[in-house]
Amino acid sequence: MARPEDYLELLRRRRSRREITPSPVEPEKMERALQAAMRAASGANAQPWEYVLIERGPLRERIREMCQAADVEFHRRSPAWLREFFSTHAITPVKQFTQDAPWLVAVFGRRDLPFWLQSVWLSVANFINALEAEGLHSLTYSPSLDRRFNALLGVDENWSFQALLPVGYGNEHEKLEPRPRHSPAEKVQVIDAAGRLSPFVQRLPFEP
């Protein structure tokens, strides 16, 4: 059993990676991460997620075209602060990782099931953290794709597309911008027995 500190360290270490190499992934690593995804809590245990693993092949080119078209439009409509974030994080509509990554994982939510949206994202969180534990890299990428994407993959049109994750080994030379996190002192409030709200008092060091 890992120490709680090790789990925190794993969460601190995990980064979104936008350059994934074509190096193959050991099947058992991927399968363990998928098992972690299936272990997420879900409303009424409905497990409303559906994962589709897309191998490299001609379909990838069609996916890339769809993503790039969606992102060109998304970037065009984004407010200035978001465009600034994109440019400082080298996020452009060019989605080379859709071609390179040994696995492209499409995640859908079954919108006919209760609490589907909340539950699907808990599953994605389990998945990306488990990938990190396996020494694999991923990007949680959420292009605005519509049901033409379901049609392209041949999946149920009522599944709601949520995320497309390239999975594999990252390029060790990828430049990663710092992405500081707010501390519990900044983001957590406590309501005491008298009903007074005050910031959480931190006792442990926190590295942004």
Ligand SMILES: Cc1cc2nc3c(=O)[nH]c(=O)nc-3n(C[C@H](O)[C@H](O)[C@H](O)COP(=O)(O)O)c2cc1C
């Ligand atoms: C719901 C969600 C949607 C995201 N969508 C995109 C995206 O469309 N494109 C992208 O490059 N990164 C996307 N990301 C990755 C975030 O930019 C990234 O998680 C954030 O900057 C924090 O960096 P880190 O993952 O390295 O900690 C998304 C992340 C989440 C959780």
